[in-house]
Amino acid sequence: MIDHDKFQALVKQLYATVKELEGMFPGRHFTPDGHMVGSLGECLVADAYDLKLKTASNKGHDAVSESGLQVEIKATQSKTVAFRSQPQHTIIIKILPDGTFEEVYNGPGALVWEQFKDKRPPSNGQFQISLTKLSELNKSVGQSDRVPKAV
Known part of the structure; x- marks a missing residue:
């Protein structure tokens, strides 16, 4: 079982160290x-959305929800993310300088893949695909088509 508080503190500490070095x-x-x-992104999302991570570099998805939904997780600190194939579902986050994250997209992979x-x-x-475009797409995703955050 993950110690959520320790994990979040370590990520914040990592980014605080980066800021100090800079x-x-x-x-x-x-x-x-x-x-x-x-x-980091895969672990942040798995922790925040209560997903079970697959082994690293698993083809097609990074995690699975309790209901069996296969989730591809993308994390960035820049303005774009890349896809090689259409995922069943995807959660895309931007990692912020303090080690927290912002959800950019949480929805069906088909909606993203359609853009290509x-x-x-x-x-x-x-x-x-740009985070700006993904943010626009995210507005069209209904609540029932999202993976809910863990409480």
Whole structure:
């Protein structure tokens, strides 16, 4: 079982350390990225929405809800996220500088994947979509099509 308070404190501590390092070395960036952001995002979402994480790099989804819904989790600190395939459901978050997160999209993967219709697949196989577009799409998702946050 996860110690929710300890987990949240450690993430906040990580981002506080980043801020301190950047203060010590002006002009240098210590922003966590790559695998670390992905793993942090997966863990933040799994904890906040009571999802069971699959093993890392699981193809097609990162977690499963209690009802069996397969959830692809995307986390970023920038302005876009990328998809290789259509997930059943997706939760996309932006990790904030204090280690908390903002939900950008929580809904059916088909609604996101539809945005790539009629587009040529990129050479790297990853379709990019902006957080602004995802935020707009999120407004059209009904409450019954969302994974609820854990209490």
